[in-house]
Amino acid sequence: MINTPIAAAFMAAALFVADAAAGQERPAISMTPDAPARWDLAGHIGWLASDKSDIGAEWNDWYDTLSGGVSAGRYLTPHFKTEIHAALAREGRIYSQDPVLLTAPFPVFRSREHYFQTASVGAGVSYQFFENQWFHPFVGGGLEVLREHHRVRIPEQFVPQRAPGVPAATLPAVDFAPEVSYAARPFVTTGFKWYVAERAFLRTSIQASFSHRGTTHVVWAAGIGADL
């Protein structure tokens, strides 16, 4: 699940860019205030969509659910910032179907409900366009670790009489023991900060996480924050 080379390369590139940025020459007109912000704290709610095409059918391979989180950033320059974040999502669900042969020749299809709940922590860098303005688009990337709690439930199912001499049956519900897995994923993000006061802002962003299978998680988030 952990794509270590990609993740390591991503982090190395991010840190290199941030280090290079720290050595930039100062412009002729300084837009930096006497007491520039050093920290950026924010909270958000968002919408998480996750790819489960390895489990779900084509028509049901992504689940989506509400998520929320917090972030803390440290400005290296007026444009570059390192940031850590933590997020927690509500449980999301997809379905899958398995054929069960009760009586020949036709199988019965039993539906499985897969419930996923993710929590994540991540670290990265971002580049914020413009300096000391009211509107700041940004782009960024980094690495996050996802903890995924996965439980499976097969609901009770009534199977009507399907042939003479074969009675109807009720298949009992089955609950499987939950599993917990961890994965490290590189991510990229973009969005904007819209300041509503000198040091308070609204922020919205889209973040996508990747694995060797492609995009695994996409989060749209909106929240509020402050520069300290």
Add this chain to the structure above:
Amino acid sequence: MKFFAMLMLLIMVGTHGAFAQAPPQGDIWRAFAQKMDVGARVKVHLRDGQRVTATLIRADAEDLLLQPRTRIPVPVQRIPYDQISSLERDERRGIGAGKAVALGVASGVGAFFGTLLILIATID
């Protein structure tokens, strides 16, 4: 051949003369800035590529004093005229009708989908 050489000489002398007549860029911007009203909103483009919107504080003999328009106030900046690539009055005031409409539509669409997503999230 002689005619061609004479023609080239005339062109070169004429061109040189024309260059010699042009005043230094710094003098042009000084003269322009000194005719602007104090407090005017201006757009400045510097030779190093920096672009800034600012308020004109004073046009001195040597430098232009500007207050950049920023979210958090910054000190007044002193800009030598010879660093200026272009200087113009910024007539923009607030947001235009087009931007206002775009912002309104974007906010409305965002609020609609945001509410919709939250409603969907609450459905089991």
